[in-house]
Amino acid sequence: MTFDDLQATWQKQPAVQLHLRSDLLLTEVRRNQQSFVSAVFWRDFRECAVGAFMTYYFGEIALRQHHWIFYFQAVTCLFVTLFILIDRHRQRRKAPPIIETLQHYAEQSLRDVQHQIWLLSNVLWWYLLPLAVPMFLFFALRGGSLTRSFTLLLVAGILNVYIYRLNQRFVRTHLLPRAQELEKLLATLSAES
Amino acid sequence: MTSTEQETLFRQWLAAHEALLWRVIRSFAATQADQQDLLQDILLQMWRSIPTFRGDAKESTWIYRLAFNTALAWQRSEKRRHSKHEAFTTFMDAHGSAPTSDDALIERLYTAIRALPKLDASLAIMHLDGLSYREMGDVLGMTENHIGVRLTRLRKQLTEQMKGQNHDL
Numbered sequence: 001m002t003f004d005d006l007q008a009t010w011q012k013q014p015a016v017q018l019h020l021r022s023d024l025l026l027t028e029v030r031r032n033q034q035s036f037v038s039a040v041f042w043r044d045f046r047e048c049a050v051g052a053f054m055t056y057y058f059g060e061i062a063l064r065q066h067h068w069i070f071y072f073q074a075v076t077c078l079f080v081t082l083f084i085l086i087d088r089h090r091q092r093r094k095a096p097p098i099i100e101t102l103q104h105y106a107e108q109s110l111r112d113v114q115h116q117i118w119l120l121s122n123v124l125w126w127y128l129l130p131l132a133v134p135m136f137l138f139f140a141l142r143g144g145s146l147t148r149s150f151t152l153l154l155v156a157g158i159l160n161v162y163i164y165r166l167n168q169r170f171v172r173t174h175l176l177p178r179a180q181e182l183e184k185l186l187a188t189l190s191a192e193s
Numbered sequence: 194m195t196s197t198e199q200e201t202l203f204r205q206w207l208a209a210h211e212a213l214l215w216r217v218i219r220s221f222a223a224t225q226a227d228q229q230d231l232l233q234d235i236l237l238q239m240w241r242s243i244p245t246f247r248g249d250a251k252e253s254t255w256i257y258r259l260a261f262n263t264a265l266a267w268q269r270s271e272k273r274r275h276s277k278h279e280a281f282t283t284f285m286d287a288h289g290s291a292p293t294s295d296d297a298l299i300e301r302l303y304t305a306i307r308a309l310p311k312l313d314a315s316l317a318i319m320h321l322d323g324l325s326y327r328e329m330g331d332v333l334g335m336t337e338n339h340i341g342v343r344l345t346r347l348r349k350q351l352t353e354q355m356k357g358q359n360h361d362l
Contacts, residue, residue, distance in 0.1 A: 001355060003348040006302060009295050010321040013216070026200065028233070030240070099242050099255055102315065103334030105262045185265070188312050189335055 044088065051081025069141060073134040083126050091115065103189045110182040117175045120167045132160050194244045202243050207236075210256045213322070217260040220306045220318050221267070235263045250331065257324075257332045261315045298355075305354045313347055320344055 054077040062070030091112065100108070119126075135156055143149030214235060222228045238259055246255060302321075306314050312333070319329045326337040326344075333340070 001352065003352045006298075006351065006355060007321050007323070009298055010302060011323065012295060013212075013299060026203065099245065099250075099258050100262070101258065101332065101334030102261055102265065102312070105258075106265065109266065185310075185312055188310070189333065191339065 044085070047084055048081060051077055051084070055081065069134060069138050073138070076130040076134050080127055080130055087119070103186070106182050106186050106189065110179060110186060113175055113179045113182060117171055117179060120171045120175070123167045124164055128160050128164055132156065199240070199243050202246070203240055206239060206243075206252070206256065210253065213253070213256060214260060216318060216322070217257075217264060219303050220314055221264040221311070223304075223307055231264060231267050234267050235260050238263045251328075254328060254331050257319065261311075261332065264315075265311055301355060302351075305351055309347075313343070316340065316343060317347055317351060320347070 055074050058070050058074035058077060061067075062074055094108070094111070136153060139149050139152040139156065143152050214232065218228050218231050218235070222231045239256075242255075242259060250258075306317050309317060315333065316329065319332065324332075326340045329335070329340050330337050335343075
């Protein structure tokens with residue numbers, strides 16, 4: 001059997017092997033699109049609202065008590081919120097268009113995955129430390145008795161280590177293999193381009 | 194583009210390219226559940242991309258790009274699949290034509306394509322569909338020369354694989 005025979009058999013496949021119930025399908029696609037848009041909106045809203053609330057909460061206490069630790073907490077909450085929002089906005093603008101050539105799409109996808117790797121690998125610097133340092137200082141300076149302060153510091157420390165390790169595991173198990181897969185594909189695509 | 198125009202174009206594309214979509218889906222996903230999952234992803238991307246269609250590229254080129262790019266990003270996810278599967282099951286009816294002697298051969302061909310790396314699988318589908326090197330280049334972003342080199346190897350590989358399977362039977 002030659003390749004031409006295979007090609008002839010392939011092209012003889014019944015023209016329609018699949019009967020789609022287009023009305024139901026369209027409803028489902030629309031529902032999915034709405035749910036996608038809604039999920040993105042509420043995710044952004046949630047992150048923004050929590051950050052704004054924390055900034056307001058610490059800011060308000062700071063104005064009442066005039067203690068530098070609360071100003072510090074308000075500023076770090078604001079920093080983390082703005083960082084997430086700006087990063088998300090920039091990434092959305094750079095999202096790979098699905099109808100580009102496979103090569104272009106793979107390049108954009110790789111850049112996106114690499115950015116996610118960078119983001120999660122550096123989660124300590126832009127998320128954990130800015131939030132943890134003022135919290136640690138607060139517990140150390142105003143946590144009450146020595147035992148209470150120590151317990152609070154220990155719990156906060158364990159929580160931060162857990163979040164950090166969770167992020168690094170995601171990078172190792174999901175993002176790095178995906179980046180390698182895309183790099184391999186791109187190497188093949190551009191081997192003789 | 195109005196919602197009605199988007200819907201009309203979606204229905205037209207679905208009717209015109211149903212067979213193409215089915216061949217791509219069957220080449221990338223083996224089980225019915227995976228096929229439904231991938232089909233839904235592709236159709237969702239098709240719906241979203243319609244407002245950006247300006248007619249610069251051929252409609253079929255656009256559909257191939259969309260299907261291959263979605264298949265590239267698609268990964269089996271048990272959890273995700275369960276949530277989508279139930280709602281989607283009723284949208285597909287199996288084709289009711291009588292089985293032919295070619296069915297077994299075509300199924301083996303699909304199995305062979307699924308075993309290929311995604312890029313080679315994409316090339317194999319388009320080559321079997323009879324696209325020109327230029328059209329394949331437009332979809333993948335590769336030079337015609339590069340496509341020619343890869344296809345020579347791929348044709349040989351697929352033919353030998355199918356011969357090997359014939360001997361096994």
